[in-house]
Amino acid sequence: MTLADNRVQAAGQCLPSYDVLVVGGGVLGLWGAVEAARRGAKVLLADAGRIGQGASFGLVGALMPHMPDKWNQKKQFQFDALVSLEHEVVALEAATGLSAGYRRTGRLVPLPKPHLRDIALRHSADAEAAWQVQGGRFHWHVLDRPPVDGFVAPETGACGFVFDTLAARASPRRVTALLAAWLRQQPNVTLLEDTGVIRLDDHAGEALLSDGERVRFAHALVASGHRAFGALAEIVGPLEKPLGQPVKGQSALLAADLDPAFPVLFFGGLYVIVHENGHVAIGSTSEDQFADAFACDGQLDALIDKARSIVPALADAPVIERWAGLRPKAIGRDPLVGPLPDHPRIIALAGGFKVSFGIAHLLAKAALAAVEGKAPDVPESFLPESHIALARRP
Numbered sequence: 001m002t003l004a005d006n007r008v009q010a011a012g013q014c015l016p017s018y019d020v021l022v023v024g025g026g027v028l029g030l031w032g033a034v035e036a037a038r039r040g041a042k043v044l045l046a047d048a049g050r051i052g053q054g055a056s057f058g059l060v061g062a063l064m065p066h067m068p069d070k071w072n073q074k075k076q077f078q079f080d081a082l083v084s085l086e087h088e089v090v091a092l093e094a095a096t097g098l099s100a101g102y103r104r105t106g107r108l109v110p111l112p113k114p115h116l117r118d119i120a121l122r123h124s125a126d127a128e129a130a131w132q133v134q135g136g137r138f139h140w141h142v143l144d145r146p147p148v149d150g151f152v153a154p155e156t157g158a159c160g161f162v163f164d165t166l167a168a169r170a171s172p173r174r175v176t177a178l179l180a181a182w183l184r185q186q187p188n189v190t191l192l193e194d195t196g197v198i199r200l201d202d203h204a205g206e207a208l209l210s211d212g213e214r215v216r217f218a219h220a221l222v223a224s225g226h227r228a229f230g231a232l233a234e235i236v237g238p239l240e241k242p243l244g245q246p247v248k249g250q251s252a253l254l255a256a257d258l259d260p261a262f263p264v265l266f267f268g269g270l271y272v273i274v275h276e277n278g279h280v281a282i283g284s285t286s287e288d289q290f291a292d293a294f295a296c297d298g299q300l301d302a303l304i305d306k307a308r309s310i311v312p313a314l315a316d317a318p319v320i321e322r323w324a325g326l327r328p329k330a331i332g333r334d335p336l337v338g339p340l341p342d343h344p345r346i347i348a349l350a351g352g353f354k355v356s357f358g359i360a361h362l363l364a365k366a367a368l369a370a371v372e373g374k375a376p377d378v379p380e381s382f383l384p385e386s387h388i389a390l391a392r393r394p
């Protein structure tokens with residue numbers, strides 16, 4: 001990629017010009033901008049609101065592997081992402097002096113029924129076969145007792161516990177702050193807030209911004225969270241179904257003096273994550289139907305009660321924040337990443353649904369491969385073609 005001229009003549013007018021326009025400053029758009037900037041591109045990232053304050057403004061921050069059985073490309077992609085993320089975080093932390101609140105804590109899953117232990121033992125063997133990296137660094141242990149005291153009530157795992165050593169956690173808000181801080185250090189990057197991209201004309205390579213300005217771009221990464229589905233569909237043309245939908249999630253932050261080295265706890269859909277600084281995150285609901293996208297209600301109270309019952313140290317812990325957001329779920333359930341068919345300037349970078357924070361850096365590398373005219377190195381099910389085919393079915 002070569003750096004384009006700062007200003008080009010378009011229809012007799014001088015417009016600011018960028019190699020890469022990033023639409024949206026959530027965790028995906030921020031990583032997209034980082035990867036573009038690392039390649040020397042001139043980057044404009046425009047967010048309709050505040051950077052990092054869409055779905056990425058969450059509290060939970062679980063970075064979780066897939067089950068290690070029936071290994072496939074998608075599981076390998078997520079595995080590679082979870083292995084490589086810590087190095088990426090270390091590099092950005094060193095450059096900015098900020099912390100992402102990242103720690104490879106592992107994950108603890110109580111096993112309440114005997115058949116779950118049998119499955120866990122099979123998964124343990126599967127993980128030994130599939131998780132081959134750095135001399136077998138990561139494991140799927142099946143234990144009789146929790147590996148740490150003072151955290152989960154031992155009776156929660158009547159038939160034992162899975163303890164995997166691959167999972168990690170990070171603070172979502174710190175991650176986006178870290179990425180934004182690194183981007184602000186780069187002379188080839190411009191960040192705009194409260195400035196939406198309201199139209200992308202890929203033939204002209206021109207975008208209209210909500211402040212009335214127009215900019216030129218060589219490539220645009222569409223990373224506007226759940227809003228990306230509509231924006232991409234406008235470019236693709238008529239479809240039978242939307243390319244994706246928002247799924248509401250509610251979560252909470254409690255104050256409790258627990259050891260930040262405690263593993264991520266996952267039990268029956270509930271995450272309890274001990275972060276740094278005496279913060280414990282609890283999440284989350286998953287709601288396809290909702291009246292108010294950003295309201296918290298009794299469903300969250302039920303999750304908090306459940307967390308208090310399985311982690312006794314949370315019994316009296318005060319709730320310091322309740323938060324709800326809209327996860328972007330693509331029609332194929334997998335991320336939606338890569339150039340749009342017949343519109344190679346427009347590159348989707350969306351649909352991370354529940355796992356964006358663990359894989360965003362690799363999705364961004366794939367998006368930038370597309371900018372460079374190479375095939376993005378992602379499973380086929382992630383590519384726009386796959387999602388569009390589903391959306392075209394009546």
Ligand SMILES: Cc1cc2nc3c(=O)[nH]c(=O)nc-3n(C[C@H](O)[C@H](O)[C@H](O)COP(=O)(O)OP(=O)(O)OC[C@H]3O[C@@H](n4cnc5c(N)ncnc54)[C@H](O)[C@@H]3O)c2cc1C
Pocket residue numbers: 023024025026027028029046047048049050051052053054055056057058059060061062063195196197198223224225226227248249250251283284285323324325326327328349350351352353354355356357358
């Ligand atoms: C309760 C909850 C818990 C979660 N827990 C986890 C977890 O534990 N682990 C995990 O990995 N993931 C988790 N997720 C999912 C994760 O937060 C999302 O998948 C991720 O934040 C999506 O990032 P994004 O960049 O695609 O979208 P967003 O963060 O929503 O960013 C999109 C941005 O685009 C901007 N935008 C929209 N339209 C335009 C436009 N026209 N022009 C310019 N900008 C625009 C928005 O203002 C926004 O800032 C959770 C989500 C929720 C709601």
